[in-house]
Amino acid sequence: MEQKLERFLTWAKNNDAFIDSRINFVSNTDLGLLAKANEDISASKIFEVPSTICLGPDLARSTLKNYLRDDLYYDSGDELTTLLISKLKFDKSCEHSFGPYIDILPDKLSLPFYWNHQERSLVEDTDLKVILDRNFQKLVEEWHSLVESLIDKEKHLSFEAGLKADLNFYEEYITGKYDEYRLYEYLNKKIQSWTSFSAYVWSRSILMSRGFPYLLVAEDNSKPNLTKACLIPLFDILNHKSNSPIRWTPVMESGTGNVIFQLERGVKKGEQLFNNYGNKSNCELLLSYGFAEEKNPHDSASITLKIDDGNIFKKALAHGVKFFDGKNKIKDINLLTKGVNFQISNECLLPSNLIDFFAFVVQMKFEESIGLSLRMKLEAIAQVMNILENKVSLLKKNIPQIDGVDTQRWRYIKTYRNGQRLLFQKSLEKVLSFEKNILKKYKTRIFAFKSLLKIDRSFASAVTKGLRLISDQDITGLKMDDILLLWLVRIYNKDASPSNSFPAISEYGPLISLILTQFDAVKSSIDIDDADRSDYKDFYSSYVPELAERSPDVFAKGNWDLDTFIIADTVVDRIVYKRPANQELHFVSIIKIEE
Incomplete structure (x- = not known):
């Protein structure tokens, strides 16, 4: 790894990247590459990276042009950048100048996509498992849709044959021939083809765990660029720490064609330099980066409900109950019946719409002419308490370290579960307090x-x-x-x-x-x-x-x-x-x- 690291740093400098000389890069068994200060560093610029050595959708389109059909639109997300990474990493016939950077990217990844059956079982019945399964299924369909549309304008027979072999995975997957054990073996064996699903999963995992907003290197801030990601060499070596005071200066702002990484607070000699991936929950950190953070101030949990009766949502909406997908309000009944999510965090331990919604779930026919009755409110509280108590009870269960479970992953899973349990417990206490206030307020009617x-x-x-x-x-x-x-x-x-x-x-x-x-x-x-x-x-x-x-x-x-x-x-x-x-x-x- 030391030789690969040295080649990478030389490559970066030869491509006009700036690296603060007070930084030393080292390899750690658990953390991979990391950066430390070899002397005291004040708040200052530590990296400056030209956009020309960053991997994003523009480079992907130009590099993959011979494989993309002219009659299709390939700009919906991170598909092309993912495919570009696959090609640079796994296509041995592809000549490019990114070799030293590609070589330092880890072959083995710790994201949950790569967990074995025993490790996945430790997060059964949690948000993490639900989202992981959903994301994996979306990734399968995304890869299939993209790879199935590829062509080789140079008509290489070997490409067509390899593509057909790669697509065979999809046919076997959708017909149920891949259980968790076989899937684990498939994803963890040596990758032979750059268009295979295993190559796509690795490349997307790299983009998820090391990626930055494409807006940092884009030449315009148009809407299509808002949600895309890119790889920025050097930036991606730094590990995450919540609330680390750092600043990214995008290309459009720097005026130099470079993206700049700056410390907003000094670092002492021997200390590790950290990036800040943003305010992310442990679920997000595990899914995208493969780790969880102790006492994460930005941790969150959720209660997800699937109720098929659209009339319940109609009544709730008519009485002012609001539903959200992230920050966006949802009023579409068809979307709501597919599942509604209530986020719990330290800033919002009891979402105001949670109990109000449950009030209409438990509403009896005779109460429809009343609106929101006292009984509905109290019964909604009881229903929410029951859900929270079940969540706490489930997460209290001890998860012993068993054979086949990686020690570091086991620790991160415990950290995630403990964080979830604590949030649900706090939320339960909040509901109990809310119930007491309702009983006190209406004591003459109870x-x-x-x-x-x-x-x-x-x-x-x-x-x-x-x-x-x-x-x-x-x-x-x-x-x-x-x-x-x-x-x-x-x-x-x-x-x-x-x-x-x-x-x-x-x-x-x-x-x-x-x-x-x-x-x-x-x-x-x-x-x-x-x-x-x-x-x-x-x-x-x-x-x-x-x-x-x-x-x-x-x-x-x-x-x-x-x-x-x-x-x-x-x-x-x-x-x-x-x-x-x-x-x-x-x-x-x-x-x-x-x-």
Whole structure:
């Protein structure tokens, strides 16, 4: 590597690149090439690179012109630059002047494209795995579309034969003949053809991990150049460190035809010089560069949902809920039903649209005329909590270092998972705080069931006697969802109960009216069949006969048949909220709240 490095530095200087003499380049087993200060360096210019030795789309078009069809447009992204890198690296018949630079590019890469099955399994059920699979599939299709369109204007038979052999990979891949094991072997074996998919993956990985915005070397800042990448020799040797104060001066600004790299803060002797790839999460760093950063201040996580019902999105949009793809708003229902993403970061632990959207996911038909109801908001909070708790639980699992897993990759994966877990945990705490604020704000419209049980002593005593409990306190050890159904039917039958068996809870008059109103509403709209009755038969036989026999003043007055309990359970869905943190049950008034 030392000889290759020396040839590269000589090549760069011979092509009029400037390299600060106070910099020393060294090779590190884990980090590859890196730059260190051999004396104190103040804030200053350290590299100046001519655009003529940078690899980008303009050079790609001119170099590959004999392979590109005149009737096709080849300027949609980084395809041509990727193919150029492939040709310079793997086409032994290609004569070019970039040899010393190409030779220092690493043959073995650590990007997740090259991970084996065991390593990929460590990120199963994470954003990283989902994005990795999606990106790989896009890369396959991109390569196939590009390579299939290539021609050889010089009509070399060997090129046509090689192209046909390379395209055979695509046919086998789409028919499922490449599992993770075979794919790993294919991507990690020696590359023979510059038009092969393995060459394309390597070249795109190089462009992803070492690339810079093409605007730095472009001669204009037109829109087609905004999203493209290029390779800038020397610049790409420096490793990344978040918030490193550096400055890139593009060709259009320098006025010299060169792109300039400048330190904005001094570096001490012996310290490593760093680049700054931008504010990237560990997921982005792993996907594009193959590493993760401890305590990354720019880390992020996400909740991705796929909901096919477009009406939910229509209702949410109509009530002001906003959806984004990056910074761009999305209003297209067809796009939204393909998947919607909610980003979580240290700056935004609880996206405002997340709970508002879930409110319309859980909206019941009777609430459509209300808008955003209190129950919808609380139930949305419960749904989000459940998702976050599952995320935290999944990421808490220890991932032991097993045979076949590279030690450095294992460390980076642990760093990524720990960062994700921490963000989801912080987000969960934020949701818990948000729930407390909602409960406090609407405390006069929310009624705790356990408080009602303390007041309704006749009901508590009847349950204690009927179920042969030692004391009323033992009720809390029962399944409270079942006790709630019994109490609701008891309220429904209040007019049939003796006056002395019904609690004097005048302060809860609005709640009693709400319960009775909902019984009537459900009773007039619900159709009960034998399948419904079968679902409730075990519950009914476990409680009602014994309670009616031993506490008839409460449980044998009025209508206590099976259908009434089925109706009561639907009433629960409409007006009861179960707090996720402690499973306590609360009655919730049917009111519209602020959107």
